[in-house]
Every structure is written in C-alpha cells, then in structure tokens.
Amino acid sequence: MTVVDKPSRVGRIHAAFERAASEGRAALIPYMTAGYPDQEGFPAVAQELLKRADLMEIGLPYSDPLGDGPVIQKAGEQAILQGTSTRRTLQFVKELRPTTDVPLLIMTYINPVYAVGPEEFMRLAADAGVDGLILPDLPPDQDDEIRDLATRYGLGLTFLIAPTSTPARVQIVTEACTAFVYAVSVTGVTGAREGGALNEVPALVALARQHTTLPVAVGFGVKDALTARKVAVDADADGVVVGSAFIAAVKAGQDLGALADDIKGGCVKGG
C-alpha cells in the first residue's frame, strides 16, 4: 500500500504546466472516457493522446453525468454497458502508469466516490497511480472530508469556476484547489456549440488570477486549433482541456493523433 509521495503527485502536475509554459505553450489536457470505445480499444486511444498530452484526464463513467453534453454522456453509457467499473477504470490507470510520466487525472462525479467510500476511493486511486481528481458536481464547500483525504493520500484536487462565478465563489474555489483551477468556458455542459462561445473566457481567467497563483486551465467547447487559440492566446490560459472532440473523432474513426497535433498547434502562445 502506498500513501505518501505527496509532493511528487501534485509536483508532477505543476511541473507539467511549467514545462509547457517553458516551451511557450498552454498545456494540452485531453479527456477520454475510460473503456471507450471498448475495453480492448481504450489503451491504444489513450496512448495516442498521451503522446501529445501534457496532462491527461481519464473519465470514470457515471450513469447521470449532469455536467456533460450528449457526446460524453453516450461514451459513458457505452463504457458502463461494457463493464467499465470504478475498479476497471483504476486498473486502466495502473496499466498506463508505467508507460508515461504525464500526470493522470480522474474526472468523475461524487456518487461513485461516496459509493466506494471516500477514503477507500482515495486509497485505490493513489495505489493505481492517479495524480489528481476532478469532481464537477462537488462544489468544494460541500465536503471538507474529501479535501483532507486527498491531501492525506497525496492527490491533487481541481475544482471548477464558471462565467457565473462571483468573486466570492472564485475565492472559495481557488483556495480549495491544490492541482490547478478549471475554468468552465461557457454556461453549459461539455461539448462543442455554435457561434460566439468562449467570449467570456479572458475575463474569467483574469478573475481567477486575482485569487490564485495555481495554473488555470480552460475547458468546455474547445474542439480545434481555432478554439484552442482563443483560450491559450486570447485568454492566456495555462491549459486547454479537450474531451468531446476527441471522443467524436474516435467514434468517427478519424485520425486522433492528427486532431491532437492540430489542437496542440493552437495552444502555442503568441502564435
């Protein structure tokens, strides 16, 4: 059983952002649902993304994902039907861990964490080699235990801010984060949308920076080089999270690596 090595997990996350910054880029943070497109195909998809990723989010699928749009919902439903359980998801992480130094983050909802038991969940995640957790339906002031447990097991924590967040909420959320701050680009769920999205991102990132020195990553609605540039360059974010676009590409049988390269190109600062 491993518990300690606290500095190395959160440290690995911060180092990944620093490395990207030193190369004049915002960090590319792909998201992929564990067990998608199927149990056999997931590791290869994950490796394709890990080759280009600075950090990577692995989605632990949940039956009722309130924060997700149709693409990630359907990927999760499919993965669950094919047996992607909590333990299977962590087993995927365990298998990926020796192959990469890229920080691996679990993104899931709070109910699967409570069902296993928060402490048992943290222990299993730490053992599997997870570096951090993102829980989009857990505002940090809803549960003090999660934060204490994450600290004890050395896992980084990321909570979310949104365009509706007041300065008081941004203060609460950024103080609770230990890994990085996740700024949601629009009011809405994950996935691409039409028209003038992402216009609120610069102000949101600027507001976050008034409250924290942690890296600020932006997600929701980034799907290509153009939208990545809006986030990385126009809003000067430290990281760009892309999920639905990669899942849609896997589903359509498109070249995942080419899409990731293209988006990574959009992450270059001053480009």
Place this chain on the structure above:
Amino acid sequence: MTNAAHFISEFPLPDARGRFGRFGGRYVPETLIPALDELQAAYTAARNDPEFLAELDTLLREFVGRPSGLYLAENLTRRAGGAKIYLKREDLNHTGAHKINNCLGQALLAKRMGKKRIIAETGAGQHGVATATACALLGLDCVVYMGAEDIRRQSLNVFRMRLLGAEICEVTSGTSTLKDATNEAIRDWVTNVRSTFYILGSVVGPHPYPAMVRDFQSVIGEEVKVQMQALEGRSAPDAIVACVGGGSNAIGIFAPFAYLPPEQRPRLIGTEAAGEGVHTGRHAASVAGGKVGVLHGSMMYLMSDPEGQIIPAHSISAGLDYPGIGPEHCYYSTEGMAEYVPVTDAEALDALQLLAREEGIIPALETAHAIHYAMILAAELGTGKTVVVNLSGRGDKDVAEVARLLKGIESLGGVEA
C-alpha cells in the same frame, strides 16, 4: 376556515448549509451555485413580503379552489372496519393534483425575479401540466422535459401541456423517465441559467428547492390542522398516509406535524412504490433499498449499484418512478419521525379500483399506493382513531394505462364486496 396561505409555514430545518442532518446540500456544477444563492435570497424576500403572500393566497383560493376538502370516506371506513378514513382532496385542485400549489408559488417568484423563461421536468405529467398552467396564467414561456416512456404512458397530459402552450422536450437518454427528464432540465438550466427559472416539481434537487417546494406544499397540512379541529375537535389525526416518489405531496401534509413533540405527533407514513416487489429489484422504494448517495444535487436515499451507478427505478405510476427520495424524508426516516412502507404495483392497481367502487373517486395510480396502506392501517388502529390520506391526484390521466393493464374493462370486478 381561514384563508389558505396568508402565511407560509416556517420549519426548523434545513440548516444554513441546506442540510437535513446529513441529507440535502448542493451537489451541482459550480455554474449553478450563484443562481441558487440568488434564488434563495429572492425566495426569502418573497415569503416575507405581504404583497407576494396575498397574491399567492388569492390564486390558491380563486384559481386553484383552496382550501381542498377533508372528506370522511364512510364507505371506505366501513370496508376497512377500524379507524375513520378522511381523504384530503388535493385531486379537486385545478389541474387535478397537489402540484399546482408549488407551481404557482415558484412561477410568481420567477416573475418577481424578472425571469421570462420557465423550464420543468415531469414524470406523470402532473407537474408539467401545473407548470404549463401557471405559465399560461402569468404569461411566461414554458419548456417541459419529459421522458419518452412517460410520454407514451401519459399521453393525455402531454396533450394538455401543448394546449396550454408549453413546449415538450422528449428525453431519450438513460431510462427515458423522470430521472433523465430531471437531468436534462438541470443541463438546460446550467446552459441558460441567466435567463431561465427552473420550476422543480418535488422536494428534491439542490438547496433551496427541497425547502421551498415543501413550504409551498405545506398549505395542505396546515389546512388539515384547521379542518381536523372543526371535524374532530383536535388538530392532529392519529395517522397520516401519503404516497412518496420524490415526496412533495407527502412532505406537504407531513411537515406541519413532523416537528411536533413525539407525543403529539401523528404517525406519518409514506408509501413507496415497491413495483413488482422490493425483492425483485424492479421497484422505486429508495428508503427500503437503504443506500445513501447523491442524485440531482442532493444527498438522499437512492437506488444504485455497489459502485454508485444509479439503477433504473420501476413503478406502475410514472410519478413515483424515481430512484431517489427527498432529503427531508430521509431525515424523517433516520430520526424515526415518519415511517416508509413499500406498496406494490398490484396492490396499487387494486386500491385504485377499490376507491372508485366504494367512494366514486378514481385516484391517480400514485395516490392509490397510499389508499392501499391506509386500509391496512385503519383496520390495525381500530375504531375511535382517525387516518388522513392525502388524495394527491385524480386518475383521469391513468385511465388508458389502467385499461391496458387490466386488459380491458371486462376484467374489472375483482374487488367487489
């Protein structure tokens, strides 16, 4: 009796963090937290504003037809052979169920907050109809999320909503029932939060919804107090029975009694939908299932597998077909303030026919779950006692489905005395 709602009842819970003990809270995307704060502030101001209260009171009296009757069901009482059975006639409200009490309160609040677009979720369609009605009355745009399966089995209510000018969004994700309609309504709210007011129909969801919906529904229990005093010379009956899905009609009749000292408190009994039987796994009895988790923004008893995936609920009645139960009910259950008992599909179907034959009242399938248990309880309590059943809704919406289930009218008759 006195006018229905010149006041809105106050209760000791939830606490400042929106908790009933460990239950409740706000487990929602951060995007919604400021909107919930705004809602809470607006609601607190409204419930202390005499103008708001007077407007709501007038609508409840003259538009809804409150107070609803407390009717002594003599035939049913004779049949049960024990305690007197009173029926609290929420089925006689405009739109046919208790749901309108809450919808008018929230729609008035939306108007006060300057929100022109209303969204709602619905299972049986009663909350959708009540929301569409309130929106038509107050000139608000209305979008109702409803599962494809529920659209099929409650087609009458779908048509009513359309007549009232509401837009119906068919939900095909997950199990295509109330749980998924609620997910979609919350996703809509996350997306359109600045312009939209979400009229939630039950005592579930993130704080302040469970408290606010309870407050608007507590007019039911407050009326029972006054009516019992006039009919029986004391304000509390010996027992109150109500069906529970999310639990809004039950909390409305329970809450005004629940916080009384134990020796003054009537027995409060919520009937959960046991579907084909709790042992079969095909049910919607969340308390009986015994797992605690988070669903739709609130910590509650819910139906999930060992790893926290929500399990599809099953009930003959669309309104109880929900894999969770409101946080205040969870608190009542753990504190012994109320009891929750399972009633099966078959028992409810029999009780619906029984009430129709004995009293000339066709109840909603949801309500029939409460009727079933009230008969058992009345016999058990014995003569000299009183049981109040919340007759939460009428059965017009269910007639086609009941006919299908009974395979035609010719098979009726199993309950003749």
